[in-house]
Amino acid sequence: MNASNGPDSADGTAGAAFPDGSTAHDGGTVSTDGTASAGGTVFTGGTVIVDPDRDGDAVTSDAIAFRDGRVRALGAEALALLDADPTAYARIDLAGGTLAPALGDGHAHPLLGGVEALGPRIREAADLPGILSAVAAWKAEHPDAEWIVGASYDATFAEGGLFDARWLDEVTGDTPTILRAWDYHTAWANSAALAAGGITADTPDPALGRIVRRADGSPLGTLQEAAANDFLADVVPAFALAQRLDAIERATRAYAAQGTTWIQDAWVEPGDLEVYLAAAEQGRLHTRVNLAFRADPARWRAQRAAFAAARERVRGLAHPRLTAETVKFFVDGVVESHTAALLEPYADRPDDRGLPNWSPDELAEAAAAFDADGFQLHLHAIGDAANRHALDALGAARAADPERERHHVIAHVALLDPADVARFAELGVIANFEPYWAQCDAVMRDLTIPHLGHPRDEWQYLIGSIHRSGATVSFGSDWPVTTLDWRPALATAITRHDPADPEAAAWLPGERIDAGAAYAAYTAGIARQALAPDRGTLEVGRVADAVWLSADPLRIAPEAIAGLEVRGTWLAGKATFRG
Template identity: 50%
Template sequence: MTTTIFDGGTIWTGTGTTSDALLVVDGLIAALGAEARRAADDATQRVDLAGGFLLPSFGDGHAHPLPGGLEAVGPLVRPCTSVAEIVETVRAYAESHPDEEWITGASYDGSLAPGGLFDARWLDEAVPDRPVVLRAWDYHTVWCNSEALRRCGIDADTPDPVLGEIVHREDGSVLGTLREWGAVDLALNAAGPRPLDVRVGALRTAAQYYLARGVTWVQDAWVNAEDVEVYLEAARQDALDIRFNLAFYADPRYFDEQVATFADARQRVLDAASPLLTANTVKFFADGVVENETGALLAPYCSGLHSHGMQVWEGDSLAQAARRVDELGFQIHIHAIGDAAARQALDAIEYAITSNGPRDRRPVIAHAQLVDDADLDRFAALGVTANMQPLWAQLDALMNVLTVPRLGPERSAKQYRMNTIDAAGALSFGSDWPVSSGAPLDGIAVAVSRRTSEGEPEGGWTPEEILTMERALTAYTNGVARQAFAGQAGPSWGTIVPGASADLVWLSADPRETPALDVPRIEVRGTFLQGARVHPAS
C-alpha cells in the first residue's frame, strides 16, 4: 500500500470547501484535514505544498492533441509575427530537410494578411520546387504554394468542392488559400499522413505539453479512422501518459459509410483495455468559423461576402445523424460557432432525445460563440453542456481585425456568454489547442477578467459575462469531469472527495488571491495522475 499526505498549503476540493491536508492511498483520495493527519504514519510519503495551492487536475473538454503535437515536427511558424518571418522559417526548414517530399506545418496567424488571404507566390519565394502546405491557427484554412496546388490538381477551372472554398485572385487564378475542410482535404489528402511512429511521438509530445499545464484528461474532438490506430499503438507502447477520450468525426459527405464503423472502432478501444483511453463520443460540425465567414448566422454577415455563412448539414440531416449515433449509445459533441449553428445543434439534440427516449446523454455543444437569446435556456433544459473556450473572450487582434468587422458591434457584444450559460448549470471549459493555448491558467485569466494580457479594456469586455474564480476553476475541473462521465467506469475525478482518483495539480499560488493578469504566471509545481507524480518527470 502506497500512502501520501499533502499538507503545508491550501487544498481546494472543488466542492465549496478547502482543507489543509490530504491523504492519498493507492491512488485514491482517502481522507482530508485532521482525519488525513491522524491516518498518516511514519511510512507515509509527504508532499510539502510550501504555501501553494492544490486542486483537482484540469481537464480539456475540446482539443486536437495530434495536430498539436505535430506542430513541433514541421516548420515552427506559430511564433512568427509577419508573413516575411513565416516565409523565412519555411525556407530554413526546407533547406535543413532536403529529403522531405512535402513540407507541412502549422499554424500561422490568419490576421497577418488582409482578410486572412495568403498568396501561394509568397511561399514560392522560399520553396518553388516542393509542395508546401501550412495550416492556419483556426485549423479551418490552409495556405499552399504553387507546387502544392499543382500536385492537388487545383487550377483556375477547379470548382469549389462541397463544404469548401478555393480562393481566387481578381484575374481568376488560384490564390493559394483554401477554406474549410472540403477544400482543405484536397491538400491534406495529397500530402498524406505522417508515419505512424511520428504520430505516436506527437501524441506523447501533446501529453507532456498538457501535464506541464496541470491537465490529465483531454477530449480529442476530431478523430479520423487512421487516428484510432495511433491511439491504439500508443496504448500498446504505454505512451498515452494522460487520459484521452476519442470523438469520431462525422462527415456529412460520407456519414452513411462512417456510422457503420463507429461501434467497431469503439470496441477496438475497449479491447485495448487501457485505463487511459476511451472512445465514447461522435463529433459533428454544424458550421465553420466567423473569421472566414463560414460560421452559420441567423442574420447575414456585415460584409455580405458569404451571406449567412455555411451550414454543414442541410435540412434535417444533422438531426437524423445525431439520432443514429445516439441510438448507438455515443455522446453527441457538436461544433457550433454561429447562432444559426447553435440553434441547429440544439434542435438535433432535442430530436435525438425525443426519438430515443430518456437516458444519461450529457451532449456537448462546443464553442457556442454566438447564441441567440431565445436559445440560451435550452442548454440546461436539454441537459446540454456548453464547452466554451475562455481564452477567446477578449478583444485581441483576431477579434478586432477579423471577427468584430464581420459581426458588427451589437452581435459582437453577445459573444461567449459564459456567465449567462453557467448560471443555468451547463458550462465546461476547453482550449481547442493548438488553435489557441492549451494552458488552463491562460483561459481562466480571461474568464475572470474579459481582458487581454495588456489589461484592455479596463473593467473587461462585456463585463456582465465575467466569471468568479471559483466558477472558472470549476468549469475546468468538475465541469469537464461531468462532461467526461467521470466515475461511471472507475473512480471519479474532478473533485477532491474520498474515493475519487487522486488526479491533482499543485500550483505555486492561490489563483483566488492572484490578480487576473498574473494568473498565467502561476507556476505548475506538480501534476499527479492516480496519485503518481507525472510532472515534472522524476
C-alpha cells in the same frame, strides 16, 4: 462510462524513485511500472482546494490523503493516517502552495498540436515576412524534403485572411508546400502544391469548401474548410507512424506538466486510431484521452458501424488512459473566413450567411442515429444558426428517449442568439467554451467584429449568461488553435481581457465569471463531459487527480494566474509530473 475511473495503470518508465513512487524522467517525474502502490501519500503544509465552487464558495482543507488511486481522508483525519503509520504514507510538503483538483481540456487536438513541431516554426512569426523566413529556414535545413507541411499561421497578417501562393513560391520554389492557419479551417498552398492537387481555374469548389480565387478565376492559394481539409487528407503525404507516436507523447507530456489529466481529442480520423492504440500499449500516454470520431456529412451512415467497431477495439484494450466514446460533428466553419453559419447575413457580405456543413434535417437525423448507438455527441458550432441547429438536433434526440441520461456537448458556442441561452440547461447540454477567446484581441477587432456587426458582436462567448442559467459549462483550449495553457485562459474567463495587460478594458464584462466557477469549468464541468462522475473534486472517495500549484488560483489576482508554477500532477494518485 469512462474506464479510467479506478486506480490508474502507469507509464512503464524507469528512473530514480521519489518518495511518492514516481520516477525521474526528462526533468520531471512520471509514474512507475504499472502496479498500484500499496502505500499512499499525505499532502500537508499548504491549502487543499477540495471543491472550487460548491454553491458558489470554495471548500478547502489543510491536508489530504491519497491511497489506491482515490482520496482517502481530509484534514485531521488525513494527518491521523500519517501519524498512525508513517511507513504506509509518504508525506509531501506543499511548501505553502495549493493542491487543487487536476484540470481537463474539453476540446483539443493533441495529435495535430504535436506534429506542428515537425514543420516550420511559423506560429512564432510576428508578421508575413516572419512566416516566409521560417519556411525558408526549414527548407534549408531539410533540402531533400518532398513536401513542406506546417502550422499555424496568423491570418491577420494578410488582408481578409487571404494569402497568395506566389508569396510562398519565392521561398519554396518547386517544393510543394501547405501551411495551416491557426483556425485549422484554412490552409495556404504554394503553386507546386496546387498543381500536385490538380487545382486550377477550372476546378470547382468542393461541396463544403471554398477555393479562394483571383479576379481571373485562378486559385489564389487560400483554401477554406473542405477545400483545405480534403487536400490535406487526400493529397499531402501523412506523417509516419513513429513521428505521430512521438507527437502524441510529446503533447500528453506537455499537458501533464501543466496539471492536466484528461483531454478530449475533438477530431479523430480513421488513421489516428492506430496511433492512439499503439501509444496506449507502449505506455506513451501521460494523460487520459477520449477520442471523438469525425462524422462526415456525406458518409455518416456508413460510418456508424465503423465507429462502433473502433469503440469496441478501444474498450477491448481496457487501458485506463484511452477511451473512444464520442462522435464529433463540424456543424459549420469559422466567422473569420465567413464560413460560420449565421441566422442573418454577414454585416460585410449582405448575401452570405456562411457555409453550414449539415442541413438541419440531416444533422438531426445523424445526431439521433449516433445517440441511439450510445455515443456522446460533440458538436462544433460557431455561428448563431449552427448553435440553434445543434440545440434543435440534440433536443430531437432527447425527445426520442427522454429518460436516458445524456452528456452531449456543443463546443465553442462562439455566437449565440440570446433567445437560445436557456436551452442548454433545459436540454441538459454541456456548453464547452474556449475561454481564452473571450477577449477583444486583434482577430476579434480586425476580422470577427467587422464580419458580424452590431448587435451580434455582443452575443459572443456568453459564458456568464449560460453559467447563470444553470447549465453545465466546461472549458477547453482548442490547442493548437490557441495555447494549451489553462492559466491565461482561466484569467481571461474571470477578466474578459488579455491577462498580459491588466489595464485593458473588459470585453463584454457582464459575461465574466468568478474564479471558483471558472476553475470548476476545468474540473467538475470536465468530469461530467468525461463521463466520470467520481472525478472533478477532491472529496473523500473521488479519484485522486490533483495539481500542486505555487499559489491559490482562487485567491490571487487574476492577472497573476498566468504566472502560477505547476510543481506536480497526480493522475489517480500517481505522479505524472514533478517540477
